[in-house]
Amino acid sequence: MTANVSDAVPDAAPGTGAEPVDRSRTVAVVGTGTMGQGIAQVALVAGHPVRLYDSAPGRAEAAVTALAARLDRLVEKGRMDRSERDGAVARLHAAAEPAELADAALVVEAVVEDLAVKQRLFAELEKIVGDDTLLATNTSSLSVTAVAGALRLPGRFVGLHFFNPAPLLPLVEVVSGFATDPAAATRAYETAKSWGKTPVRCADTPGFIVNRIARPFYAEALRVHEEGAADPATIDAALRECGGFRMGPFELTDLIGQDVNEAVTRSVWESFYQDPRFTPSLAQRRLVESGRLGRKSGHGWFPYGEGAPAPEPHTAPPARPPASVTVQGDLYQARELARVIQEAGVPVDFADDAVPGYPGWIELPSGTRLFLADGTAADDAEMPVIHFDLALDFRTCERIVLAPASTVADGALAEAIGLFQAAGKKVSVIRDIPGMIVARTVAMLADFAFDAATRAVAEPGDIDTAMRLGVNYPRGPLAWGEELGAGWVLETLSNLHEEYPTGRYAPSQALRRRVAAEHAAAAEQSAAEQAAAGAEASS
Structure with missing residues (x-):
């Protein structure tokens, strides 16, 4: 692993005195795509005045219109009162120039995932807003530390990573960069919480919590497919109907967008200096190169559109059970x-x-x-x-x-x-393959989570919360690993490592030490019990 001292989460525990951004203060959102509009809606419904800005002419005004229409639909569905809708729309404004964001207490950026673009944006914003304004990026794959690197006051800069769709999904990763002030992280955390979200704290490491730990869910399915052990529909069915996941990885990446998922995988892999555990898939790269990006292009791993057949997993025909x-x-x-x-x-x-x-x-x-x-x-x-x-x-x-x-x-x-x-x-x-589908996936997820917790990427409880709420896992990977037993996880990965000696399945040091400690504790308890039994027998 390449992460080291910078993996530690700064001490931003409650008690620093930081309060959430007051609801009377303006929240500015820069970038009016799907995520920008979603974040703006969250802040707006929470009661803030909201200002939208986009560098493309007319985009901010169009986003205001689109948001008003979204609130209308909430009224129609009975999820919002008409008076609440009218009040929210009255607080929503488009900004024609960045200078109109000067009075914002919080600015959240949701523009293209390009480091240079984000750095230029925040350098410009820093000249406009007050020194007490909280600056936040919604990046999912770039370094928060790097985005803030050129700022005059990097201590007030944090990551606020919402999940799409932002109004519906509760999770927000609050990411502390290397220079983030603990009070700024706590203020961002408390603000997200006041908006009805479930925030989790994490360090500025590649992928943060969810996109770091979730890599095996996609990678192992792709590996099984690349080895010809099963087709995508059957792999999805195994993880969904046997493993309990809400969606299979092939249908999920079709929903996310193959280009988006592959880009995040590649970013995390490159950020970890091409660690073999994060290696991207050639099959997915070819899919992206072919233009089959998933639902948005009409075809990904599966076809979409009117008349497209539903994916059918391989299911064995009826057979007679054994007598016993x-x-x-x-x-x-x-x-x-x-x-x-x-x-x-x-x-x-x-x-x-x-x-x-x-x-x-x-x-x-x-x-x-x-x-x-x-x-x-x-x-x-x-x-x-x-x-x-x-x-x-x-x-x-x-x-x-x-x-x-x-x-x-x-x-x-x-x-x-x-x-x-x-x-x-x-x-x-399926064809005989080491670790099959669910077993190898869950073992890898548990090990990634053990490793992240040991490296202080996030607290164990926050890791499990993030994976359950951010990607709808049926169980947090740490809790799942505990239930299966760290020994089972270690044995499964050790066997896989022997089958594939590339480093991809090498058990983490955290896992090996955990199992060694459990064995030592069990041996000590056994020795104590034998000593007690011997003492009782001699008496």
Whole structure:
């Protein structure tokens, strides 16, 4: 990792005396695209006078008209009173020149993601506004420190990263640059909170919290596709119907825009000096080069528009379940699965010769064994093995994904398919690939989160909050990693690292130290218990 001392979040805890920007004071928004209008709406509905400025002639006036129309729709839907709408529109004005922003207490910039453009803008604004004006950038991928680098008073500069659509999504990342004054960060935090948002504090590192930690969600899906293990629709279905994510990565990047998502990935990768863990996808680059940018261009990974077929994942046809199965040892993360199978009417024999600490398996009548994905390939085993992918909840998930070794007979695979179908699951079969889909993705997300927390990118609670609210993850990656066990995350990534020795899957130092500490604590407790038992026996 390249981040070091600059990763530390400045001490901006409540108690510095900073208050939110008073609602009687003007909030200026520079840039009137989708994000600029969204941020302006948030400030306006919160009660501030709002001034919009755009360097393109006529854009600010058009944005005022568009915002008034948005508020009209809120009235029509019963989400805003007519009097509130009229008051908000009366407080909304277009600025023809930057000089008209002079009395603003807060200026939020939402212009093109170009460092030089942003630096020039803020250098100009600094000559116009008062020294006590809070300056903020909505950048999602550029360094807040770099944007503020040429300012006379960089201490009053912060990142206020809203998520699109800003009026609806609650998360705001409050980013402290290297020179940001703690009181300015707290003032920005309290202002976002007063607007009804859920702010989280973070340091100025590439991608901040969400765009840093979320990279594996996209990258691992693209890697699985590039290796020919599954098609985009099936990968999406696995992460959605098995992993519990709101959307699959292919449909989500089509919604975001392939060019936008690829640009953020490339920016983070370059900012981390081409760290292999952040490597962009060649397949996505080719998609962007072809002009297939997603919904906005009518075609991305999937076609859109009238008559376009809905993506169809591979789903296995009905198969007969086995007469019975044997559960050998402890299934750990998949423990609930045995009960689900049993409740479905398939007799389950629980063997009593489990090996402590060793993962268990489900054995079919043919002798083929079903193991939870652990970062190895099914073909690595010395006997016929089928891996099944990790699920958020094996009881409620809609789909199970299987990856058989090449030595698995067709009849045994049919038994495995029928077993899960009997339990009410749809089944997808993919080509054998280490870590499958959900398991490798969740392991990487958890490790990225452990690493970010250890490096003080943000507090652990803020990391999980950001990932749940910013990208709708079903569970915060730190909480998910805790539930699965840091040992499972480490073993899965270590196995993947052995399969792909490029550094991409090398477990972080934070994860390795965490597991070592857990092992040491367990050994100490065991020794204490043995000593206590020995003392009791001797007495």
